[in-house]
Amino acid sequence: MNIGAAARQSGLPAKTIRYYEEIGLLRADRAANGYRDYSTEDIHRLRFVQRARSLGFSVEECRQLLSLYSDRDRASADVKAIAQEKLGEIDRKIAELTGLRHMLGHLVSSCHGDDRPDCPIIDGLAGKVTH
Amino acid sequence: MNIGAAARQSGLPAKTIRYYEEIGLLRADRAANGYRDYSTEDIHRLRFVQRARSLGFSVEECRQLLSLYSDRDRASADVKAIAQEKLGEIDRKIAELTGLRHMLGHLVSSCHGDDRPDCPIIDGLAGKVTH
DNA sequence: GTTGACCTTCCATCGACTGGAAGCCCCACA
DNA sequence: TGTGGGGCTTCCAGTCGATGGAAGGTCAAC
Structure with missing residues (x-):
């Protein structure tokens, strides 16, 4: 899935998604043509971050929350x-x-x-x- | 009055006072040695801005308020x-x-x-x- | 083949400061 | 008269969380 579709599905602007990648919050696979390629799990994470941000968590807190989200044993x-x-x-x-x-x-x-x-x-x- | 004393009297850090001058919010006379020189009226304006900022007014709003403050006929x-x-x-x-x-x-x-x-x-x- | 939408990177800008470096200036004390 | 320390100056960079725009590559439809 291209970044545009990911943006529509997550509620985050494409610019913001690229920014999150730049600061190492979320990364994405690349298709053969160099385009970013998002899986449904990536979309879950994007939506997760979108919700956390809208609840007032800072980007750094989102980073923490994401790692807790991914850690099934925490x-x-x-x-x-x-x-x-x-x-x-x-x-x-x-x-x-x-x-x-x-x-x-x-x-x-x-x-x-x-x-x-x-x-x-x-x-x-x-x-x-x-x- | 030097910027340090003006900072103590207005409750604004010296850095912030210089910044306000840089963006044209408040300006100051200069003494012969190049130091900024603040009058008591300058201090009033600094305190005015400090209060307005602490009440949640943006710097641009402070600019408006300052001109209204100075305009005795508005x-x-x-x-x-x-x-x-x-x-x-x-x-x-x-x-x-x-x-x-x-x-x-x-x-x-x-x-x-x-x-x-x-x-x-x-x-x-x-x-x-x-x- | 040519639009037009979409994607890429890179660089600049926003607000409102804040930190730090490099270099004057001034005053007190020896 | 020298020295030390604090205060002052300018300038540049960084903060946070994006956002805007330029220049250029890609893709699908007509």
């Missing part, structure tokens, strides 16, 4: 540890964004937003505390 | 529009992360996490639906 605890670490990161990010949301929301709601120049948002950013 | 509505757009982005990010959190949390909690090899997290990433 303990599920090894996988769970990575996923839990990632869960913690996601929670931290959500908390951070929620904090931002409160601060910015406060500034926005205190700004009358008309054609007058005084603006609590600018004042807030400038360090003048507004209540 | 309408507060102009500022509010930018801030509201950013608020929407933050909300979308939070929603996305919350979705991820649910999915990954589901996978993690369904994995027994011991030394046996079967693992719903890997199965989930591999596309095998687990309930």
